[in-house]
Amino acid sequence: MKDRAAKADITAAVLLDEDTLVLFGAIDQPLPADGVVLLDGTVEGRFTGGCWTDGEGEGWFLGAIQVDGLVHMRPSRIEILDADGKRLALPRLSNVRTNPAHLVTALKGNQPDALAAALDFACTLMPPNAAGETAPSDRRLRLLAGLAQEASRPDGFVEVLGRFRDGALMVQGWSRGFPCGERPVVVETEGLRLHACAAAAFHRADLPGDASGLLAVLDGSVAAPAAIRRIHYRAADGWRHLALFEQRTILGDGVATAHARDMLGGLQDDAARRAVTRAFARYNGVETVSRLDAPVRIGLDMALRVPGAGLFVCGWLLDPAGLVRAVTLKGPGLCARLDGEWTRSARRDVSDAFAGDPLFAGRLLPGRDAHGFTAFAAEPAGLPAAAEFHLELTLEEGVAFLPLPCQPPSSDALRRMLGAVNPDSPSIERIVATHLGPMLRAAGAAPRDPAAATLHPMGRTVKAPRVSVILPVTDGREDIDLNLARLANDPDFAEAELLVAAGGGAHERLAGMVRQAAAFYRLSVGFVAAPAAGDPFEAIAAALPHARAERVLLLSPSVLPTERGWLSALERAVRKPVAGNVATLPMEPVMVSPTLLYEDHSIRFAGIVAVAGPDGAVTYERRFAGYPRDWLKERDPAAVDAAAADCALLPRELLARALAGGGRYLGAGPKGLDLSLRVRAAGGACLWLPGVRLVAVDEKTPEDHDPRWRRMSALVDRWSFAENWPAAVVAA
Structure with missing residues (x-):
């Protein structure tokens, strides 16, 4: 289809923001008021504007081209599609400005009679000042201000101002041409913003015959009364504004509603009075649904x-x-249809x-x-x-x-x-x-203000502990005697310090039991009372500052050793390189975990690995889960993507860094995987030892008694995990 090239002279081209270009100039043929614009024949956007003929018969136009990312483009051809789909080509732009004053000056110098229409057009480019709306760009505000300065003429005064509870504004004064009913106005402070307005007139004997009193409500979050300079409005013969009376009255908080209610009876024009009455029906802190006569x-x-x-x-x-008809949630700066x-x-x-x-x-x-x-x-x-x-x-x-x-x-x-x-x-x-x-x-x-974790030393004292063992207890159990007994029976833990981290769910009798066990087994125990800790990981974080050894062993009360010497095996793994597929692992830091078995001695944990699906999505899988333990024969230590936070040995400083950046989850499950990934992100590695085996007992959790909570928390945690660990990052 052949293009029609417009004979046009682009007098001004101003870029208002990254997506909007305003054009003004002379043209020999009309442009559509609203249509599609093409840049170099492919990139589509919208054209809005208007054309007019001046007193000398010459055609002019003012319009806006709106294309996403326009600021980054340098189009050589701009075409506008008319209602029949025909293309009208504009001349190539040679001088695009960013100062809106250039457009105002061009209009004033070439078409001063069109300034009011230009201000009308600029208002269409402004978002309403309502909750959730994006604030206009600085250049849009400057264009509006410049046009208002040139086009708006004085017509009356504002004498009384009052704020409603939700930020809307009551205006009382007088004018000759303020339009009654509902329409937008422009409020001028240091900048200018568009607001919906409902207004009605009333008779005042002290005014000339062509003037009347004015009562109006400006909706949205309007500027403070003391900051308002003018209120601009579109009258029948152009733009006018209300100035602020020097001795104006600013009503106190809560007074505007009662003041306006007293004036409603004197308002003229039934339609305008109804509009103002609706606008004055505003929230004043009182429940009114129960007063309705309607069902x-x-x-x-x-x-x-x-x-x-x-x-x-x-x-x-x-x-x-x-x-x-609608249920809306409202507040200062918020208006959301529910x-x-x-x-x-x-x-x-x-x-x-x-x-x-x-x-x-x-x-x-x-x-x-x-x-x-x-x-x-x-x-x-x-x-x-x-x-x-x-x-x-x-x-x-x-x-x-x-x-x-x-x-x-x-x-x-x-x-x-x-x-x-x-x-x-x-x-x-x-x-x-x-x-x-x-x-x-x-x-x-959000910042928390939990009660500080308090350390209570129990049992004997170890000056230089070999390892700090953290046992988090948040599930309401009152007895970990079996755990302490098995550790006491292993020489590896003779010079270890045991930190029992009692979270908010710990039983009140737990401390007494731990004190008795520490004395009986001659253990070095620190009982860390952490009432703000809601899960094992928060309890671990509360106990970690009290750990004195360079290495920390995380040990869930659900994990029970079945043999001696397993701590030494974990320590050897982090002190020297191992053969096979982990030959490239650094000496330290390493987070190392043993194999965890179910009570029937099938495999519960043998490392977690990332698996990429055909669509590129990454999932994490527990290797060999449910397999017989014989499956582990002749297997070597292996690098994995995640170790088991239920039983893991790692440097204290590495653990502190990983916990400090831990993700926010509802369940404890994602936190363990998140911890391992943060260990790796901090420069560490995760290692699994197939030859070291402990039993992990199945325990009931509070979530098991609330299936709905378990399902919802899993959905939220899955989203949170994906936000923290995008596939592209994890796969790397």
């Missing part, structure tokens, strides 16, 4: 906020007549509770119990920690509110949150990746 009720089971990440809301909405993506669940208890309520009589049908919901809302960075939030229910007539008291992200609250999420939801993968994963990661990264 609508809502209840909150749980609201949890992780500052900087988002909010989780769980509850129920009873709306058998379908009167609720009902579009929330997960519904059956709540027969809600149906039963309202079965006798006259308001719902005949409306609650048997089997229609899907009243429950769970929902998430991401929050932008920078919201204050003490920010208040609420739910807004939009109905056919008016709105209603429910305060949202949010719990802090304690371990118990996070566990309850996971328990409320349905792991069988078809969108669970998206929920984990978009909400649960980031929220739990942010919660785990």
